[in-house]
Each structure stands twice: as structure tokens, then as C-alpha cells.
Amino acid sequence: MDKHISSQFDAELGSVSTRVLELGGLVESQIRHAVYSLSQFNSEVADQVIATEAQVNSMEVEIDRDLSSIIARRQPTARDLRLLIAISKITANLERAGDESEKIARMVKSIITTGNARSLPSSELRIASDLASGLLRKALDAFARLDVTEAVSILKEDDLIDAEFDGFVRKLVTYMMEDPRTISASLDLLFVAKAIERIGDHAKNIAEFIIYVVKGADVRHIALADVESAVK
Numbered sequence: 001m002d003k004h005i006s007s008q009f010d011a012e013l014g015s016v017s018t019r020v021l022e023l024g025g026l027v028e029s030q031i032r033h034a035v036y037s038l039s040q041f042n043s044e045v046a047d048q049v050i051a052t053e054a055q056v057n058s059m060e061v062e063i064d065r066d067l068s069s070i071i072a073r074r075q076p077t078a079r080d081l082r083l084l085i086a087i088s089k090i091t092a093n094l095e096r097a098g099d100e101s102e103k104i105a106r107m108v109k110s111i112i113t114t115g116n117a118r119s120l121p122s123s124e125l126r127i128a129s130d131l132a133s134g135l136l137r138k139a140l141d142a143f144a145r146l147d148v149t150e151a152v153s154i155l156k157e158d159d160l161i162d163a164e165f166d167g168f169v170r171k172l173v174t175y176m177m178e179d180p181r182t183i184s185a186s187l188d189l190l191f192v193a194k195a196i197e198r199i200g201d202h203a204k205n206i207a208e209f210i211i212y213v214v215k216g217a218d219v220r221h222i223a224l225a226d227v228e229s230a231v232k
Contacts, residue, residue: 049105161200
């Protein structure tokens with residue numbers, strides 16, 4: 001590849017990477033608004049989250065189209081090809097994180113309509129949601145810098161979200177055992193908690209693809225100690 005073509009290719013890679021970060025910012029905003037709609041039981045904000053999903057989906061399609069065009073025209077190899085593959089996977093995970101935000105918003109609207117869950121500890125989900133949205137933000141920052149060290153730290157932090165989720169589920173089970181009338185409302189909040197936990201999972205997935213780009217190692221589904229060995 002001559003210097004002129006190489007510079008064009010670098011510009012295309014930079015452009016599509018920027019689009020991914022823009023998509024990530026949109027999804028971050030969607031998550032924040034979804035959590036706010038839950039904490040305030042605000043139907044209007046929930047509607048905004050739901051409406052944003054169409055924009056998220058559109059951006060995913062546009063990025064995938066650009067990636068297909070770059071691969072067809074440039075036929076990249078080695079790290080450049082890994083980067084394009086990872087961008088496709090990261091985009092998909094961001095779109096799915098947006099889906100989870102939409103689920104939260106739709107559940108909030110259901111709660112508002114039925115009056116369920118207001119007497120249950122919905123505010124306690126804020127800790128897990130802050131962890132999840134913070135993890136996604138770190139994942140996007142790590143992608144912008146292709147920072148492997150930060151990516152590994154994200155994998156470690158995902159365990160904190162899982163622990164919050166498990167603790168919240170135990171608390172909901174206690175409520176349901178003590179008062180069966182809370183079962184329906186508790187299930188509503190359980191779906192919300194699961195959506196938050198899944199957002200953390202998508203941030204973890206993004207971190208794994210960052211490691212794949214930089215190190216060429218597929219660290220999905222392997223123990224954290226083995227991941228740390230792979231990146232040394």
C-alpha cells in the first residue's frame with residue numbers, strides 16, 4: 001500500500017472509530033436517562049429513551065455499512081483487520097446496551113401505569129446502574145486509546161456489578177417471601193436489575209475486543225488470570 005493510499009486508509013479508520021465513540025456517547029446518555037426515569041418514575045424521560053433507540057439502530061447500520069465498504073476496498077490484514085472486526089463487535093454491543101436501556105424505560109412506564117414497585121427498594125439499583133454506566137464509559141475511553149491495561153481493569157470491575165445484582169436479587173426474594181403481594185412488583189424490578197447487569201456485560205465485551213485488537217488474543221470465556229497472562 002503506497003503512502004497516499006495508506007493515509008486515506010488511516011483517515012477512514014479514524015472516521016469510523018469516531019462514529020463508534022459518537023454511538024457510545026448516545027448510548028451512555030440513553031442509560032443515564034433510563035436510570036433517571038426509574039429513580040423519578042418519570043414517564044416523559046422514559047419516552048425519550050425509547051425514542052432514542054431508533055437513532056442508535058440507525059447509527060449501527062451506518063457503521064456496519066462503512067466497515068463493509070472499507071474491508072471490500074482496502075482488504076486489510078493483521079492489526080487493521082482485527083480493528084475493523086472489533087469495531088463491528090463493539091458497535092453491536094453498544095446497540096445491545098441501548099436495547100437494555102430501552103427495556104428499563106419500558107418497564108418504568110409499566111411500573112408507573114400499574115403503580116407496582118414504588119414501595120420496593122428501586123433506589124438501590126442506582127449503585128449498580130452507576131457502576132454499569134461508568135464501566136461503559138471506561139470501555140469507550142479505553143477503545144479511544146486502545147488501552148489494554150484499562151481494558152483488563154474493566155474485566156475485574158464487572159464482578160462488582162454482578163455482586164450488586166446478586167445482592168439485589170436476594171433482597172427481592174426476601175420481600176416476596178415476607179409478603180407475596182410484592183411478587184409482581186419485585187419481578188418488574190428484577191427485569192430492570194437484569195438489564196443493568198447486561199449493560200455491564202456489554203462493557204466487558206468491549207474491553208475484551210480491545211485486547212483482541214492490540215494483542216491479537218481472543219480472551220473471551222477465559223479466566224481473568226489467563227487474560228492477564230495473555231496481555232503481558
